[in-house]
Amino acid sequence: MADAILFGLVRKMIENLASQTFQEIGSLWGVENELEKLKNTVSTIQAVLQDAAEQQSHNHQVKHWLEKLNDAIYEADDLLSEFSTEATRRSMVSGNKVAKEVRMCFSCSNPLAFCYKMSRKIKAMRQKLNAIAEDRKNFHLKEYQVETNVVRWKREPTHSFVREEEVIGREEEKRTIIELLLDSNVEENVSVIPIVGIGGLGKTTLAQYVYNDEKVKNHFELKMWVCVSDVFELKSIIEKITSSAIGNVPGNLELDQLQIQLREKIDRNKYLLVLDDIWNEDREKWLNLKNILMGGLKGSKIVITTRSRLVAKITHTDISYINLKGLSKEQSWFLFEKVAFRKGQVTNNPTLREIGSEIVKICQGVPLAIKSIGHVLYCKVTESEWLFMKNNLLENVTQGNDILPILKLSYDHLPSHLKSCFTYCSLFPKDYEMDKETIIQLWLAQGFIQSSNKNQQLEDVGDEYFKDLLWRSFFEEVETYNGLRYKMHDLIHDLAKSVGGDECKLVGFDGININEKNHHISCPMSIGSSTETLRLLVKAVKLRTFLLTYDKNGSGGLEKSLFNTIILSFRSLRALDLHGLRITKVPNSIGNLIHIKYLDLSFNVKIETLPDSITTLLNLQTLKLYNCEGLKELPKEFRKMFSLKHLYNDGCDNLSHMPRGLGQMTSLQTLPLFIVSTSSHTGGLGELKGLNNLRGTLEITHLERLEKANLEFLVANLREKQHLENLILKWYHQDQVNNNEDEKLLEDLQPHQNLKYLKCINTRV
Numbered sequence: 001m002a003d004a005i006l007f008g009l010v011r012k013m014i015e016n017l018a019s020q021t022f023q024e025i026g027s028l029w030g031v032e033n034e035l036e037k038l039k040n041t042v043s044t045i046q047a048v049l050q051d052a053a054e055q056q057s058h059n060h061q062v063k064h065w066l067e068k069l070n071d072a073i074y075e076a077d078d079l080l081s082e083f084s085t086e087a088t089r090r091s092m093v094s095g096n097k098v099a100k101e102v103r104m105c106f107s108c109s110n111p112l113a114f115c116y117k118m119s120r121k122i123k124a125m126r127q128k129l130n131a132i133a134e135d136r137k138n139f140h141l142k143e144y145q146v147e148t149n150v151v152r153w154k155r156e157p158t159h160s161f162v163r164e165e166e167v168i169g170r171e172e173e174k175r176t177i178i179e180l181l182l183d184s185n186v187e188e189n190v191s192v193i194p195i196v197g198i199g200g201l202g203k204t205t206l207a208q209y210v211y212n213d214e215k216v217k218n219h220f221e222l223k224m225w226v227c228v229s230d231v232f233e234l235k236s237i238i239e240k241i242t243s244s245a246i247g248n249v250p251g252n253l254e255l256d257q258l259q260i261q262l263r264e265k266i267d268r269n270k271y272l273l274v275l276d277d278i279w280n281e282d283r284e285k286w287l288n289l290k291n292i293l294m295g296g297l298k299g300s301k302i303v304i305t306t307r308s309r310l311v312a313k314i315t316h317t318d319i320s321y322i323n324l325k326g327l328s329k330e331q332s333w334f335l336f337e338k339v340a341f342r343k344g345q346v347t348n349n350p351t352l353r354e355i356g357s358e359i360v361k362i363c364q365g366v367p368l369a370i371k372s373i374g375h376v377l378y379c380k381v382t383e384s385e386w387l388f389m390k391n392n393l394l395e396n397v398t399q400g401n402d403i404l405p406i407l408k409l410s411y412d413h414l415p416s417h418l419k420s421c422f423t424y425c426s427l428f429p430k431d432y433e434m435d436k437e438t439i440i441q442l443w444l445a446q447g448f449i450q451s452s453n454k455n456q457q458l459e460d461v462g463d464e465y466f467k468d469l470l471w472r473s474f475f476e477e478v479e480t481y482n483g484l485r486y487k488m489h490d491l492i493h494d495l496a497k498s499v500g501g502d503e504c505k506l507v508g509f510d511g512i513n514i515n516e517k518n519h520h521i522s523c524p525m526s527i528g529s530s531t532e533t534l535r536l537l538v539k540a541v542k543l544r545t546f547l548l549t550y551d552k553n554g555s556g557g558l559e560k561s562l563f564n565t566i567i568l569s570f571r572s573l574r575a576l577d578l579h580g581l582r583i584t585k586v587p588n589s590i591g592n593l594i595h596i597k598y599l600d601l602s603f604n605v606k607i608e609t610l611p612d613s614i615t616t617l618l619n620l621q622t623l624k625l626y627n628c629e630g631l632k633e634l635p636k637e638f639r640k641m642f643s644l645k646h647l648y649n650d651g652c653d654n655l656s657h658m659p660r661g662l663g664q665m666t667s668l669q670t671l672p673l674f675i676v677s678t679s680s681h682t683g684g685l686g687e688l689k690g691l692n693n694l695r696g697t698l699e700i701t702h703l704e705r706l707e708k709a710n711l712e713f714l715v716a717n718l719r720e721k722q723h724l725e726n727l728i729l730k731w732y733h734q735d736q737v738n739n740n741e742d743e744k745l746l747e748d749l750q751p752h753q754n755l756k757y758l759k760c761i762n763t764r765v
Contacts, residue, residue, distance in 0.1 A: 003053040005503050005519070006066070008420030009073050010046050012447040014039060016080060025087050029115050034122045038076070041129045045069065048141035055139070062139050067517075069132050070503075074519065074542055076125050077447075078572050081595045081619070083118050088618050090114075160225035160274065162208035168338070168367065169331030170206050173322060177210050177303070181272065182219055184299040190290075192302045194312035197324030198473045198489055199407045200368030203305035206324065207274050210303070220301075222271040232280030234288055238262060241273065241293075259292050270297040275304045279413055283314040290315075307410050310471035326365020326489075335367060336360045339374035342381075355386045362390075364490040407495045410472060419499075420448045421465050422474055425488065426496035426504045427522035428549055433478055433485035436466055441622045441646060445575045445597035446520075446544065457693075459645070459669065520545035543570040547577040564589050571595075579603050579624070591616045602626035602648065609633065615640045627651035634659045646670035650699070656682075663687035669695045669723075676702045688716040692723075699728040703745065718751045726757040733764055 016022055017039035026032035056063035167174075180193050195203045210216060211225065224244040228237060235255045242262045243249045249258070273293065280286060293302065304315055312321040327335065336356060356377075363369040377389060414422065421443050428434055440462035443449050449462045469475055475486040488496065497506070502517035514521070519542055537543070546566070566576075567589045575598040583604040591613030593599075599617075601607065602624045608631060614620075615637045623641075625631060626648045632655065639661030649655065650672035657677035662668075668691050676685050685706070688694075698721075718727070729749065751758065 003049070003066070004416065004419035004423040004499060006070050006073060007046075007049060007416045008446070008448050009077055010042055010049065011416065012450060013042050013073070013077055013080065014046065015450050017042070022080075022084070025084065029087065029118065031115070031119045031122055034119060034126060038122060038126045038129070041126055041133055042073075042076075044133050045129070045136070047143040048136050051142040052136070052139070055141070059139070062141075065132070065135055065139065071542075072125075072128055072132055074544075074572070076129065078595065079121055079125055083122070085594050085618055086114065086118075089616075159227075160208060160211050160223075162205055162212060164209070164212070167202075167205055167209045168335040169327045170202065170209060173206055173324065174209055174213070177206070177322060178213060178215060181210070181216055181301050181303075186299070188294070189298045190294050190296050190300040190302060192304060192316050194316050194321040195303065195305045195324055196309050196312050196321050196473065197307065198366075198492060199307060199410055200366045200491070201324045201326065202367045203307075203324055204276055205367070206322075207276060207303055207305050211272070211274055216272065220270055220272040222266065222269040224271065224273045225276070226274065227276045228280075229277045230279060232278070232282070232285055234285070237275075237289060238292060245271075262292065263295050266293070266300070267295040268297070269300075271300045273300075273302045275302060278304050278306045278311050278315070279308070281308060281310050281314065286314050308472045310468070313471070327367060327370075328365065329360075332360045332363065332365050332370055333357065336363075336370050336374050339371050340377045342378070349383075351383050352386055355383070355390055359386075359390050362490075366489075366491055369491060404495060404498060407491060408499075410474070411495060411499060414472070417448065417450070418465060418468055418472075420446075422469055422496060423500050423504060424448065424520065424545075426493070426500035427506055427520055427545065427547055428488075429506060429522075430490050430493050431487060432549060433480060433487055434475070435485060436463075437646075439486075440466060441598055442545070442547075442575055444621060447574075457669070516541055519543060522547035522549050537566070537569075541569065542572055544572050545575045546570065546573065547575065548579060548581070549577075563587055567592055574598065576600070579626075583607060586610055586614070588613045590614050593617060594619070596620055598622045600624040601628060603628070605629045607631055610635055612637060617641065618643055620644055622646040622648075624648040625652055629653055631655060633657065636660070638662065639664045641665065643667060649673045650697075658683035658687060661687075663690045666690050667693065669693050672697050672699060674698065674700045676700065676705045678705050685716050688718070690717075692717070692720045694721050695723040695725070697726040697728070698724055699730065700749075701728075701730040702732060703729060704731045704733050706745065716749060718749055720752065722752045722754050724751060724755055726759075727751050727755055728759045728761065730761045731763065733762065 017035055022035060023032065026035040052062050052066055056066055177193060177195070195206060197203050211223065217223070222245060224241055226237065226240040226244055228240075235258065238255065238258045239249060239253075242258055242265070245262060245265045249261070253261075302315075304311070306312060309321070309323075326332075333356075336359070340356060341352075359373060359377075360370060363373065373389065377386060380386060380389070411419065411422065424443065424446065425434070425439065440449070440459060443462055443465065444458055449458045449465060451458060451461045466475075470477070470486070474492055475488060478485045478487050497504075502515065504520040505514065505518045506522050507514060514537060521537065521543060522545070537546070563578075563583065564587050566578075567587065570576075571592060571594075573593050573596050576593070576596060577598075577600040579600045580603040583601065584606045586601065586607060588611045590611060594617070596617055597619050599620060599622065603626065605628060607628050610631070612635050615635050618641070620641055621643055623644060623646070627650075629651065631649075631652045634649075634655070636659060638659040642665055644665055645667050647668060647670060652673065655673070655675050657675055657679065660681065660683045662683045663686065671691065671694055674685075674688065677683065685700070688700075700716075718724075729746070746760065
C-alpha cells in the first residue's frame with residue numbers, strides 16, 4: 001500500500017472540512033455538525049497513521065486495518081466531492097459567494113430530499129470511520145504530529161579514510177575538487193564546495209579520496225572530518241568538529257565553551273573541513289554554524305556531501321557545485337568485475353560475463369548497487385544462480401538491505417505532501433520524459449496540492465513542490481527539442497514503485513496484476529488490439545487515475561462502447577488520459593464523471609465535436625485538446641465550466657470560433673489559441689477582457705476579420721495580462737494589405753510590459 005497517498009488524502013480531507021467553504025455549505029445544508037464530527041474522526045486517525053505504517057510490515061492485523069482505512073477514506077473523499085459538486089451545481093444561477101449560492105439552491109427541485117440524503121450518507125460514513133478509529137486502540141498505536149520526523153533506517157557514521165585502489169572512475173571529479181581546494185583567489189576566508197548526488201553514487205568515497213590526496217594534505221595545516229547525517233543540531237556538530245580538530249572533548253561543555261575551543265584552533269590555521277551527509281535545508285541553522293567556522297585563515301575550505309541541491313544552494317555562495325553522475329559503462333564493468341568475480345572466473349566462463357554485463361546495465365552506474373550485487377554474486381558460481389539474481393534484481397537488492405534502504409532515506413526525509421507527489425510519479429515508465437506542467441496538473445487533480453494562502457495559485461504551490469523534488473535529486477533535468485523535461489534515475493524509479501505498491505500500478509496491456517486495490521493506473525503502450533485488456537481494467541473499480549504514457553499518436557482506435565465502459569466503470573476518476581487513441585466521438589456519458597479534474601483527448605484528430613454533457617463537469621480543471629485537428633467548435637454552453645483553468649486547444653486548426661461567454665471563465669490560465677470571429681452568436685475578441693489570469697502563450701488568429709469600424713479589440717485588455725509570456729498575432733489577408741490599419745490595431749493590442757516574446761504574422765492567402 002502506498003501510505004503516502006493515504007496520508008495525502010487524509011490531509012486533504014481535513015483541510016477541506018476545515019475550510020470556510022465547507023463550513024458555510026455545511027451550515028446552510030444543515031449538516032455542519034456531522035461534518036465537524038467527521039473532521040475530528042479523521043484527525044484522530046491521522047495522528048496514528050505514521051506508527052501504523054511502520055508496524056504493518058511485521059503486524060498483519062495493522063496492515064489489514066490500514067487496508068480497511070484506505071478503502072473508507074477513498075469512499076469518504078468521493079462523498080465529500082459529490083456533496084460539494086451538487087451544491088455547486090444547484091448554485092450556478094447565483095453569484096460567486098458560497099453562502100449566497102447555497103441559499104439559492106433551495107429554489108431548485110427537491111432540496112430537502114437532497115439534504116436528508118446527504119446528511120444520512122455523511123453520518124453513515126462517519127460511523128464507519130469511527131469504528132475503524134476505535135480499532136486503533138487494539139494495536140496501541142503511538143500518536144505523531146503530522147510533520148514529525150519518523151524513525152528511519154540509520155546510516156552508519158562515516159570516516160575519512162579510503163584506499164586509493166578502492167576508488168573507481170572519479171579522477172576527473174577529484175581533479176576538479178582539488179583545483180577548487182587549492183585555489184586561494186577567493187573573496188571569503190572560508191568557501192564551501194558541495195558534492196551532490198543520489199544515494200549510492202559515492203559522494204562520501206569521493207570526499208575521502210580528495211581528503212587523503214597528498215597535495216591536499218600538504219596544502220592545509222588542519223583537516224577535520226565530521227559525519228553530520230540526520231540531526232543538524234548546532235552543539236552536537238560543533239562538538240564533533242572540535243573533537244576532530246583537537247582530540248577528545250569533555251562531554252559536559254556548553255556550546256559557548258565548545259565554540260571558543262574550536263575558534264582558537266581554526267583561527268590560526270588554514271583548514272579543510274568535510275561535513276559528510278548533510279540533510280538540513282534550514283538556511284538559518286546553516287548560517288549559525290557557518291558564523292562559527294568563518295575564522296580560519298584565507299583559503300580555508302568546507303566540503304559538504306548531500307543528496308539535495310537545495311542544501312548545496314543554501315550552503316554555497318555560488319550556484320555551481322559538483323553534481324555527481326553515475327559511472328560510465330566501462331567504469332561500471334571494471335568495478336563489478338573487481339568485486340563479483342574470483343580470479344580467472346570471468347575469462348573461464350563467458351556466460352557469467354554476459355549475465356554480469358546485463359546486471360551492470362540494470363545498476364545504471366551507481367557504485368553502491370554494483371558493489372552490493374557484486375558481493376552477493378562473489379559467493380555464487382553457477383550460471384543458474386547468476387540468472388536468478390539478474391531476474392530478481394530489485395528483490396535481491398532489497399533483501400540485501402543495501403541500496404533501496406539507502407535511497408529510501410531520501411524518501412523518508414520528505415514532508416508528507418511531497419511523499420504523495422513523488423509516489424504518484426511511479427505511474428510513469430522508466431526513462432519517461434515528464435512535462436512539469438502535466439505533472440503539477442495531475443497532482444492538482446488528486447488533491448495533493450493544498451495552500452492556506454487564498455491569493456496564491458495552486459499551480460504556483462505545485463511548482464514549488466516540483467522544485468523541491470528536483471532539488472532533492474528525485475528528478476533530473478533533460479534537454480529535449482521540446483524544451484526542458486524531467487526524468488527519474490532508474491533506481492529512484494524503483495524506489496517510487498516500491499513505495500507505490502498496489503496503489504499506483506504501471507501495467508502493460510496484458511492486464512496482469514490489475515486488482516481492486518489499484519487506484520492509479522498507467523499504461524505505457526499504445527492501445528492497438530487492446531480491447532480485451534481495457535475490459536480487464538474494470539477489476540480496478542475504484543480507479544482514480546487512468547493514464548496513457550506513450551508519446552503522441554497511438555495505434556488502433558477505441559470503440560465508442562468501450563469508451564462508455566471506461567466512463568461507467570470508473571465513476572471516481574479524477575484524471576483520464578486517452579490521448580492518441582483515434583477516438584471518433586466522445587459519448588454523452590462523459591458527463592457521468594462528476595469528480596474528474598483532468599481530461600486529455602489530445603491527438604484524437606477525428607473528433608469533430610464535444611458533447612454538451614461535457615459542460616456539466618463542474619470540477620474539470622484541465623482539458624487537453626491539443627492537435628485535435630478535426631474539432632470544429634466547442635459546446636455553446638462551454639462557459640458553464642467555470643472551474644476550468646487549463647484549456648489546451650493549440651493545433652485545433654479547424655476551430656472556426658470561440659464560444660460565447662468564454663470571458664466569464666475567469667479562472668482560465670491556459671488558452672494557447674483564440675480565433676477571432678465577427679458573428680454576434682460566437683465569442684468575439686472582447687471575451688479576452690476579463691481573462692487576466694492567462695499565462696504562457698496566447699495566439700490570436702484571424703485578426704483580419706475585425707471590421708474597420710469594429711472597436712471590439714480595444715476591450716481585449718492585453719495590457720492587464722501581466723502573466724502572459726508569449727503573444728502571437730496572426731492575419732490572413734486575401735486582398736491588398738492595409739498596413740495603416742494593421743499598425744493601428746497593433747497599437748490597440750499593446751501587451752503588458754512583462755511580455756517576453758511578441759510575434760506578428762501577416763499571411764497572404
